[in-house]
Amino acid sequence: MELEIKRDYYLEQLIKRKNNGLIKIVTGIRRCGKSFLLRTLFKKHLLENGVDESHIIEMAFDLYDNIDHRDPKIFYPWAKGQIRDGEKYYFLLDEVQLLDEFVSVLNGLADKKNCDVYVTGSNAKFLSSDIATEFGGRGDEVHMYPLSFLEFMTIYEGNRYDGWNEYITYGGIPLVVLAETEDRKMAMLDNLFKETYISDIVKRNKIRNIGEMESLLDVLSSTIGTLINPNKLQNTFKSVNKSKITATTITKYLEYLEDAFLIEEASRYDIKGKSYIGTPMKYYFMDMGLRNSRINFRQIEVTHSMENVIYNELRMRGFSVDVGNLCIVEQGKGGKPVKKQLEVDFICNKGSKKYYIQSAYMLGSEEKMAQEIRPFLKIHDSFKKIIITSDTPKPFYTDEGILMMNVYDFLLIPDSLEL
Numbered sequence: 001m002e003l004e005i006k007r008d009y010y011l012e013q014l015i016k017r018k019n020n021g022l023i024k025i026v027t028g029i030r031r032c033g034k035s036f037l038l039r040t041l042f043k044k045h046l047l048e049n050g051v052d053e054s055h056i057i058e059m060a061f062d063l064y065d066n067i068d069h070r071d072p073k074i075f076y077p078w079a080k081g082q083i084r085d086g087e088k089y090y091f092l093l094d095e096v097q098l099l100d101e102f103v104s105v106l107n108g109l110a111d112k113k114n115c116d117v118y119v120t121g122s123n124a125k126f127l128s129s130d131i132a133t134e135f136g137g138r139g140d141e142v143h144m145y146p147l148s149f150l151e152f153m154t155i156y157e158g159n160r161y162d163g164w165n166e167y168i169t170y171g172g173i174p175l176v177v178l179a180e181t182e183d184r185k186m187a188m189l190d191n192l193f194k195e196t197y198i199s200d201i202v203k204r205n206k207i208r209n210i211g212e213m214e215s216l217l218d219v220l221s222s223t224i225g226t227l228i229n230p231n232k233l234q235n236t237f238k239s240v241n242k243s244k245i246t247a248t249t250i251t252k253y254l255e256y257l258e259d260a261f262l263i264e265e266a267s268r269y270d271i272k273g274k275s276y277i278g279t280p281m282k283y284y285f286m287d288m289g290l291r292n293s294r295i296n297f298r299q300i301e302v303t304h305s306m307e308n309v310i311y312n313e314l315r316m317r318g319f320s321v322d323v324g325n326l327c328i329v330e331q332g333k334g335g336k337p338v339k340k341q342l343e344v345d346f347i348c349n350k351g352s353k354k355y356y357i358q359s360a361y362m363l364g365s366e367e368k369m370a371q372e373i374r375p376f377l378k379i380h381d382s383f384k385k386i387i388i389t390s391d392t393p394k395p396f397y398t399d400e401g402i403l404m405m406n407v408y409d410f411l412l413i414p415d416s417l418e419l
Contacts, residue, residue, distance in 0.1 A: 005147065005155055005174055007033060011041050013142045014118065019088065023110050023135065024118045028144035029261035029286050030196050033174045034120040035060070037144065038092050042118065046090055057082045060094040072101045079109060086114055093119040103135060110138055123204065124259040145316045146287045147172030149309065149411040160408050168305040169297070171289025189293035197262055205256050212245050213253045220263060220283055221294035225304040227280035261286055266311065269322040269347055271379055282323050284311045306407055307345060307359040310388060313411055319348035324356065326375050342375040354383040355417055363389050376402055386417065395419045
């Protein structure tokens with residue numbers, strides 16, 4: 001029997017939204033499990049809860065068999081023809097961005113009292129602000145990520161330390177996780193990158209100079225967790241690659257990579273000034289396996305990998321995540337005031353909740369501990385401050401009220417931030 005990975009968190013999201021009159025839109029990177037969620041897990045839920053199979057209408061627009069149905073003049077009459085009585089019908093439509101005029105078609109279906117519409121899509125453009133406006137407030141997004149570490153561990157046969165090493169190396173794309181050998185995993189990731197993600201981006205955005213975009217990807221893969229500035233990158237490309245690429249083109253490529261959900265941008269936030277700072281930004285990969293594949297599995301430094309995994313986990317939990325910047329003035333030599341910039345890895349917000357988080361792989365010395373705590377002591381508010389490490393035995397609070405926690409507890413306990 002084929003191994004089935006539970007995606008309970010996302011299934012719950014869909015169940016909660018059932019029959020709410022809105023078009024449920026599952027977005028996320030290609031191959032993260034959107035189709036499986038919709039057409040296997042959610043369909044199973046519907047059947048188990050008494051929905052007749054003839055009232056579940058499926059269409060996968062990416063299959064050759066259904067290529068004619070990408071024409072709304074063919075699809076819409078077909079869809080209406082499936083509705084044969086006044087009972088509720090559930091439409092599960094896969095890769096709907098391939099359907100022409102999909103906004104009008106979906107609005108038309110959702111307008112019918114006995115239709116509940118669920119769709120998947122693989123790029124952010126599909127949900128750009130103008131499309132959201134066209135939906136007339138009828139779109140309800142569920143954003144899906146590759147497997148979290150908790151989801152990964154539900155099928156990993158081994159302890160959490162070995163599981164962690166596997167996860168930060170090969171990531172959480174379900175197909176890759178289920179592959180039998182390391183060689184197979186590496187080959188799959190390499191193939192996915194070339195045949196799926198890059199070819200998608202090139203085709204969608206009509207990119208002529210693929211080499212330039214691939215070089216940018218290589219730079220991003222080698223510098224996760226560091227600040228990126230398009231103008232400085234332009235100079236690097238010029239001196240190292242003799243490239244004439246402009247900062248404008250670099251910015252455009254970054255947008256394309258974000259639209260495909262390959263990377264995500266974290267903005268910098270001035271904690272004291274309570275305002276956003278422009279460039280430089282930080283970029284994180286949505287899947288560590290894809291990132292490592294890009295650098296041929298050469299520099300898997302755990303420090304940056306852990307920071308990237310923590311960022312993804314916070315996003316999966318529904319937080320908006322910024323990089324904190326703190327400008328302080330201290331006394332320098334001779335009593336002269338000296339300005340210094342301190343950084344907080346993540347500021348997370350969700351509703352009234354707010355957390356400051358530092359990712360510190362090892363806290364081997366008192367000096368390192370003091371360095372991590374220092375920015376927190378300069379933040380004068382009452383929101384929780386947390387340091388996530390790999391070498392803290394179990395969660396505890398320091399005398400300064402800072403929560404210390406190991407990365408395994410953080411990732412494997414769903415409400416770990418509430419400890």
